[in-house]
Amino acid sequence: MARTPKIGTVVKWLGHTEARTRLASAAAAGRAAHAYLISGPEGIGKGAVAIEFARVLLCDIAKETPCGKCPQCLALRSLQHPDLHLIAPSGSPKDSDTPGSETYPAEMTRLKELLSADPYVEADLAELSASTGKSAKRKLSTGSKIRVADSRQLLYDAYRKPFQARQSVFVILNADQMLREAQNALLKLLEEPPVSATLLLTASNLQAILPTVRSRCQPVKLQGYTPVEIRRALSDAGIEARATELSAALSGGNVRRAIRFATMQAETLEQAAVEFLATSAVMAPEKVQEHVDGLLEDPDFVDDAFFELLMLFLSDAAHCAAQTKIEPHFPSQSARVSKLSAAYPRADFQQAIAAVDRAASQRAAGYTPTLVLTAMAIELHRALGPRARA
Numbered sequence: 001m002a003r004t005p006k007i008g009t010v011v012k013w014l015g016h017t018e019a020r021t022r023l024a025s026a027a028a029a030g031r032a033a034h035a036y037l038i039s040g041p042e043g044i045g046k047g048a049v050a051i052e053f054a055r056v057l058l059c060d061i062a063k064e065t066p067c068g069k070c071p072q073c074l075a076l077r078s079l080q081h082p083d084l085h086l087i088a089p090s091g092s093p094k095d096s097d098t099p100g101s102e103t104y105p106a107e108m109t110r111l112k113e114l115l116s117a118d119p120y121v122e123a124d125l126a127e128l129s130a131s132t133g134k135s136a137k138r139k140l141s142t143g144s145k146i147r148v149a150d151s152r153q154l155l156y157d158a159y160r161k162p163f164q165a166r167q168s169v170f171v172i173l174n175a176d177q178m179l180r181e182a183q184n185a186l187l188k189l190l191e192e193p194p195v196s197a198t199l200l201l202t203a204s205n206l207q208a209i210l211p212t213v214r215s216r217c218q219p220v221k222l223q224g225y226t227p228v229e230i231r232r233a234l235s236d237a238g239i240e241a242r243a244t245e246l247s248a249a250l251s252g253g254n255v256r257r258a259i260r261f262a263t264m265q266a267e268t269l270e271q272a273a274v275e276f277l278a279t280s281a282v283m284a285p286e287k288v289q290e291h292v293d294g295l296l297e298d299p300d301f302v303d304d305a306f307f308e309l310l311m312l313f314l315s316d317a318a319h320c321a322a323q324t325k326i327e328p329h330f331p332s333q334s335a336r337v338s339k340l341s342a343a344y345p346r347a348d349f350q351q352a353i354a355a356v357d358r359a360a361s362q363r364a365a366g367y368t369p370t371l372v373l374t375a376m377a378i379e380l381h382r383a384l385g386p387r388a389r390a
């Protein structure tokens with residue numbers, strides 16, 4: 001049964017202490033730059049860092065942390081502050097020359113609500129519109145962009161006096177989705193910075209930002225979260241230990257991905273992976289087929305996570321068989337793993353891992369899941385070798 005991810009699960013978690021301290025002390029010393037480009041891998045809270053910094057900049061009395069009590073801080077609780085401007089991708093490049101905030105006013109309000117509870121949510125207005133069911137076209141957001149109309153609106157607002165705070169802040173979420181013309185339009189602002197506005201851009205793909213824009217922003221490079229940090233984030237969010245362990249291992253350092261696994265019952269997927277391995281090992285063709293069909297019917301089945309899980313599990317088995325002292329990905333499953341390596345004494349786990357890796361690439365290349373999973377089962381069978389006699 002698919003569970004809907006609970007918004008607000010990872011509310012307070014940020015990490016990136018060094019970068020955040022550097023930003024906050026620049027603000028406290030009144031030396032904040034006019035524009036920052038916050039970059040790093042996906043799902044690590046670039047938007048969270050930007051929004052936190054915006055709170056510091058807008059607070060009436062903040063030194064390094066927002067006071068939480070002034071009128072600005074109060075309005076910022078829900079991010080509905082007239083001097084905080086959010087810009088996010090919103091629909092196809094062909095759309096009109098209306099900025100996203102005007103095309104999707106309700107979604108912008110909703111995005112602010114979501115972000116104020118959980119700054120890790122995906123910021124895409126068209127996607128939000130599709131997911132709230134207002135639009136029949138669920139795939140609407142493919143290729144969502146920030147358009148020149150958004151830049152024009154931004155310029156207009158940035159040269160105006162702030163409404164109630166000392167300054168205004170413009171946060172461009174996913175700035176790597178800005179169309180070229182939109183970025184060019186932004187250049188004027190970067191070359192002649194308004195006196196009382198700060199621009200914060202976030203981007204996973206720096207190559208998508210024009211060099212002329214990049215060179216005029218102060219760079220803030222964030223690193224991906226470590227597995228330990230992800231585990232801490234999930235357990236702080238009240239996710240139980242086993243789901244935390246699994247989701248952290250599958251997350252690839254991406255908090256959003258970790259939350260997705262934590263909320264979609266990673267354990268069900270794990271169970272499926274272990275069973276798949278067992279079925280492949282004994283290799284009764286009709287059983288494999290039945291198992292593959294069963295898997296694909298499960299709404300929680302996510303194939304990239306499934307392959308990843310299998311690989312991690314097999315890599316634990318390889319270390320166990322070789323008796324290395326490397327810490328396993330799934331410490332709580334040590335007994336299960338050692339049972340597997342004892343049952344297949346002639347197993348070539350590296351070959352098994354390579355088989356899963358190959359299957360993952362074939363899947364990514366568009367081969368049908370049935371074909372890929374069946375072929376993988378045969379290869380796993382070969383790699384594991386004969387079962388030890390009891």
Ligand SMILES: [Zn+2]
Nearest residue numbers: 059067070073
């Ligand atoms: Zn304040």
